[in-house]
Amino acid sequence: MSMRELAVRYGFLVLLVALVAYFAIAADGFASPQSAVFIFQSVAITGVLALGVTATLVVGGFDLSIGSVATTAMMAAAYVMVILEQNAFVAVIACLLIGIIVGLINGFLIVYMRVPDLLATLGMMFLLVGLQRIPTEGRSIATGMTMPDGSVAEGTFSAAFLALGRHRFDFFIQNLIPVSVVVLLVLAVAIWFFLEYTRFGRMMYAVGSNERAAQLAGAPVKAYKIWAYVISGIFASIGGILLAARLGRGDIASGNNLLLDSVAAALIGFAVLGAAKPNAFGTAVGALFVGILLQGLTMMNAPYYTQDFVKGIVLVVALVFTFALSNAGRR
């Protein structure tokens, strides 16, 4: 393997290791199991969203609505528990349903109405940002809030639901691993296995790489595309559940930062192992990369705008790795 191939293949992982080593020396307390777990926890939500958007990238699409799906799911969870006074199970089902429905609508718009993916999901993003405000006339949802009709919401976030954000499993050390990290790891392994090792994942890659060829090889191209958006919607709604469980209330939010961070993670993932294409392992590493950077920089007291700046640099470097240096990019 030539030097350049080596650089393309392992450059990003080497960078990651170097970064960890640097922070371990430069920032006190960075190199500890708690710190490691926390890095996972801080990227859990964007990581889950990024894994979902990876599925749409694989079929050659894009999903701009994931951030607002997550915040809409968060509002829905709060609404179901605080205002409708239902239990955690109902809240989770409601969130997942939102993800599935949004995914189906996105897929329908893109596949059957032939609206370009960016535009369809952009429209869906605005729609959801508005929709989440309608039931409460723009108020954030918390126990004891006053409804538009003057009544007071008496429901509470159920303990079982909050546990999704707060419970920790023992792992060598007591109370070490939070539920959200477990969710992230399980979903990452699941989508990785799905995309890399099942025939469905393979056909999704084929659809994204040459749709016509996939169709002539007998693939139901439209169904695969719609499935990709449903996966993206479900993952985003799971992200919303984790968000609601962490915050313990329903905040009005566009989720645009969630969107941007997760898209960045997925794009950084292109560069991992020189894949030059969307892949679940890369996405997970990309999310982790951003998490480690932000954790380290915050521990060293770097202000928030330098973090955005550094995030941007990482993304640009990753894109250069992908498109300029690798063979796949030059095709």
Next chain:
Amino acid sequence: MINRRTLGKLVLGLIGATALMQAPAFAQTAPAPFDNPGNVKIALVRYLSTGDFFQAYLSGVESQAKALGVDLRVLDSRQDAALQADMVDQAIALGVNGIIIQHGLTESMKEAAQRAVDAGIKVVAFDVNVENDKIPQVEQSDRDLARLALEQAIKDNGESWKAGYVYVAGIAPLDRRNETWVEFKKKYPGIEEKAMFGTLDNPIANSVANQARSVVTANPDITVMFAPYDEFAKGVKIAVDEAGLSSSVKIYSADISTSDIAAMREPGSAWAATAATNPAVVGQVSVRALAQLIAGEDPGKQVIVPPTLITQKDLNDNDIKNMEDLSAKLPQFAHADVAMPAWMPNPNKK
């Protein structure tokens, strides 16, 4: 202006709507023209209106207007600066006695406000500087908010501690709160700022939690977190809980909402105290300052609505669950003794 609005998610003030339905009762004979209040017309010209803060502000304006017995017109420009200026002219044409300008842009409102003054109409402005000597400015004091919270921190923790500070520069209210923090650090050299962080990435609490988690890991000796905005405080609390440091860190903040109350009252909550102004009270004060002007009295160039300190202990002792409880059980939060001449009816008094 967005930042004002974001900060404004503070409060659900319902005082106006639920308080007092009875006829205005005057403690003392009111001066003209309030001896015949049915003939007095005032207008509220709004720039911002969506969100909890503005809803509560409006309810305060309405309750005070009702207590006075005057005719209130609400003109809402929905963030259209040009329309807001036109609405001032509309109010002039309506022949109102007084106008409250609520938010807006200096550039667009300066001349409109001058036209109203020229027409002999009394004007007060809330949170917008129209650069006019004849127009009193109603303000909530961000400096006082920060001061109250920090004084409580000194009271609880002594004059020497290691602090984490949450701040994003360039947001006017946060900048004013920051001035107080800088003064305090000068005044109490024992306060050591170990880390400063902050972000407005939404959801804000989630993003701040991620940062705060890193900060407390890097600086386990921090005992006080100053987070002078409740979204920041909420994020810090999540991080402190997740790091298992609830017992060793105390959080001091500004602003309050129903969900903040719940968070402060959780068993073992690190959130010790917050300082807040009730937006409904600000609305009432705006009307009262305008009424004083119309009656020929001088409310002063600046009418400052003082904030209230709310501690975890206050909430627990009084079993306060939400904003209504807060107004009912902490009288200083429900009413501010500002712009209260003897003849002025108090809308909160039963």
Next chain:
Amino acid sequence: MGEEAVFRIADLRKSFGSIQVLGGVGLELHSGEVTVLMGANGAGKSTLVKVVSGVYSLDAGTMMLDGQSFNPQTPAEAIRAGVVTVHQNINDGVVAALDVATNLTLDRLNGAGASLLFNPRRIRREAKQVADRMGLTVDLGAQIPDLSLADRQMVAIARAMAHEPKVLILDEPTSSLSSAEANRLFALIDRLKQRGVAILYITHRMSDIRRLADRIVSLRDGVIAGTFEAKPLDYEGAVNAMLGRKVGLGQVAVRDGGETVFFADGLRIAEAARPFSLALGAGEVVAITGLVGVGKTALAETLFGVRAPLAGTMALDRKPYAPASPRQAIDAGVFLVAKDRAENGIVPDFNIYENMNLPFLRRISRFGVAQRRNERAIARRQIGDLGIVCRTERDDMATLSGGNQQKVMVARWMSEQARLFMLDEPFQGVDIAARRDIAAKLRASADGRATLIFVTELDEALETADRILVMSEHTIVGEHRNAGLNMERLLGEIAGQHLKGAA
């Protein structure tokens, strides 16, 4: 007619890298005449057009317009000199966002001397002049997307004529028009002839040629293979020159088909096309040949479930066969190696074995999980069978030569036993050795299935097939056993002789 040529090309040469595309082309265009240029794919037609219209510069040779040297460096220069080209893609000739009037006068809005202000009334007035001169009846206020393809084509030509060209080049103008629409175009071309314009008309359609041509020029492998101007025009000769039989290529040992595997009755695949029947037997290799655009690919797609026939029934092994999708066709055992592998075949992100196993992943998978070891074993076997030159089955497709890429495309469908195996232009962009390999493999494996190949090049049919069917105007017009066949009749059918009989 017959006077001095207005436009003359002599010994024109053009190469791209080491590949010579035009090897000394000579051509004359006369004012008031239609010269038809025929040529198979890759003969150099589009390169010639691009040189003449100023897109490419020539390597050697001369071009003379009205006795003056003509060597445009840009398309704009060619247009100014009086040589205007209407390209094949109709939508390149019109701006869809603008109305007809603006389109007709578009070229006046640019360049030196154009008015700074856009005056809709003046535009409308000038557009009306252009339209009247051309006898164009399209509503000047209409939006382009509301027009039929033919009307758009008219607008594009009228727009070109606004330059008052001496030479007009029309590149396959009827390729997406119906015959009624084409007739309107021919009327317009007649009018242009009367105005003394010299027209170079590029087409494969014999009906166009019969209707319009004053002279036919056949281009083959970058040189003029024949010029036909004596009346009556020798159409068969022109086709023959274009397809250029190379003698002495390997003859096949012709076999006859066994029991009928596939049968179609009353099949109609295009509006106004004559229905036809088709029977394919087990073990035989049948080639369908014909010029570009006569419906070969449409027939392949109909049999493969990509499109539905307009009329007629199909049967596979005497059971009714009406696939609604490629999946259903594949499940029934009907496979298609689609033409243009880069467009329709290769998945560029996939390596060799992933490309090969694309259609049959389901059978290689257990519980939805693809069995990679199994996949790679199948791929290695195919690589050996077809003699694909590569390092391993995990090589990128981009590292393979065109011939080896095509072998992978064929191998994709040979890991399972087909009932009907179709290959559309399987020898496109394939070197001679790979072409022989593929043809040999096809014939060697033909037992037990029907094999149908679609080729434009007659040689490829003669080298590969047991039976040759000729397509023209979306129907089958002739059938030949590939042994001692009547070449004259075959060429006549390709050239559309049956049309003459029908007319």
